[in-house]
Amino acid sequence: MRRKAIIVLAITFMVTTMVTAFSYLYISQILRQRINNAYESASRLTQQLAYFAENDLPDLSSTRVDTDDPAAVRRALAEYLPMDTNLLNNLESEVALWPYVYDASVLDTNGKALLHTNPQLVGKEIAPRPDFHAVTSARFREQLRLVYSPSAVYDVSFPLQLNGSPFGTIHIGVSTVFLQSEITPKLLHAVYFSIASIFLSLLLAAGLSNIALGPLKEISRNLDSMSLGAPEAFSGNESEHDEFGLVSLKIANLGRQMRDSREIFSALKDNVDQLMSTLQDGLMLFTRDSRVVLVSAPVERFLGRPRSDLLGRTANEIFSRDSHLGALVLEAFERKRPLQQRELTSATGTRVQVSLDFVQEKSTQIGALLVMRDAESVRRIGDEIETSRRLSASGRVTGGVAHEVKNPINAIVLHLQLLQNKLAQLDPDTRRHMDIIGSEIHRLDRVVQTLLDFMRARELHLVEVDFRRLLDDVALLAAPDAEQHGVVIDRVKWHEPLPVKVDTDFIKQALLNVVINGIQSMPNGGRLLISARREEDLVVAEVHDQGTGIPRDVQNKIFELYFTTKKDGNGIGLAQTYQILDWHFGSVDFESIEGEGTTFRFRLPVAVAASSIASEQGAIAHSNQL
DSSP, rough: HHHHHHHHHHHHHHHHHHHHHHHHHHHHHHHHHHHHHHHHHHHHHHHHHHHHHHOOOOOOSSSSSSSTTHHHHHHHHHHHHGOOOHHHHHHHHHHHHOOEEEEEEEEEETEEEEEESGGGGTTSBBOOOOOOOHHSSOHHHHHHHHHHHSSOOEEEEEEEEETTTEEEEEEEEEEEHHHHHHHHHHHHHHHHHHHHHHHHHHHHHHHHHHHHHHHHHHHHHHHHHHHOOOOOOOOOOOOOHHHHHHHHHHHHHHHHHHHHHHHHHHHHHHHHHHHHHOOOOOOOOOTTTTEEEEEEEEEHHHSSOHHHHHHHOOOOHOTTTTHHHHHHHHHHHHTTTOOEEEEEETTTTEEEEEEEEEEETTTTTEEEEEEEEEEEHHHHHHHHHHHHHHHOOOOOHHHHHHHHHHHHHHHHHHHHHHHHHHHHHHHGHHHHHHHHHHHHHHHHHHHHHHHHHHHHHEEEEOOEHHHHHHHHHHHHHHHHHHHTTEEEEEEEOOSSEEEEEOOOHHHHHHHHHHHHHHHHHHTTTTEEEEEEETTTTTEEEEEEEEEEEOOOOGGGGGTSSSSSSTTOSOOOHHHHHHHHHHTTTTTTEEEOOOOOOTEEEHHHHHHHHHHHHHHHHSEEEOOOOO
């Protein structure tokens, strides 16, 4: 039951109880008053009859009755009173006037009826009856019982005296039947009035308490609106200074604070969720009681469970001691000691580097951070860094050598032309040898120029283009070589556009270098597959050949400048591809199995990311000499 209903019922019950109690007192007073009135009326009637009887007594001194003999006097009175028509008329008239009077009589000292409203009882002994005073002195419920019990007659008496000595008693009989008929209308009126009062008080109490507690509903509505994030929970007049107005104003202020906090929290949550979804490392943030509150996307791959299933669970519910990873993590939580980076196998069979650090604030532990890294990715990133370092070192040396060689070559060419002019006049047969020397020098100059071009800063002409069209162009350019080697080029079409912002000439060159290498790796023919797809904010392209594959012992060198496994190769193509992808903030990697083939994988940001980069840096001139 709602609290408001409980309060309304309590107030109503209290008021009803009070009205009922007052009604009870009122009815009891009405009954007592009517009974007392009947008693007083009967008492006055006895006194009045006693007055009539005493005044109507004859003077016996002039008669033959011996007034000194009490017995003789009583006998004389007993003979006289029944013949006193005046007294008898008074008795009958009084009984007729009072509705609750049953009978009236004058009894002598022995209890015989001298006079009686019932003539048949005159001269007979009347049985004693209970005193009406027992009814008047009883409590309310006892009075109800006495009055409404089976009919009874109660007696009200008054003594008669003659010359200071009692000679009889006036008796008035009060019948409960007659008393009921007299009291019942008054009691019923009082009962009806009390019932009406109780019912009215019930309605008034319920209505007034509901009105008084009505603001609770408004406050509840404001709280509900505030919890739902309504723009403004308080709809009343903020200038009101009563309790309801003040409480509502405080609720409105609290609602605004909660709404602001909710907006800040929502923004922070969105930022954290976005950050968690883009992280490469698997992060799990635990609270003081080792319950997970933040999970990054890679954790799903390491543990084989969705993020929604991990949030809110404790470390004991997530990890099992049956696995090496779970045993290490749970032991670290039990000992409250950090776990230094360890490499092990996860539940999905992936090699993972794991570390656990406890977060403290003022020497108090407030949580823990579990970091999981893909060991293969870490090694691959290390290989890429090493490759970049080697390319950079080779580039610096090569650039310097090429620059130094370029000047002597220019001088040799100049003097060779002069020498050709002189020897042509003296010995024409030597011109053939001079032409051979000149062609070789020009070839050497082209090699040096190629090196300088490789190291020279390039200005990118970025345009937005569908990457699928670039792949079609590359496949078309490579078609003659593929036909010559008996290779079939297959294209897997992506169903949606793949927008990128690139320098089309450089990207074509980077892709063509890999495609040509793939064709040349299949001297006996085969199938070359070119595909592309979108993965979140990246465009991923793959070139898969069925060639002999790259030997494992040289896989970490293929992007190095001048490294080649072909007899007629120069070792520049793949290094150039690596450089071009780096210029476009992309990457290239590969997977190769000897005897089965090689798959090169290109990654480029989609057009939105590329546009953002271009707007920040303008016309990008890459002078990073790889």
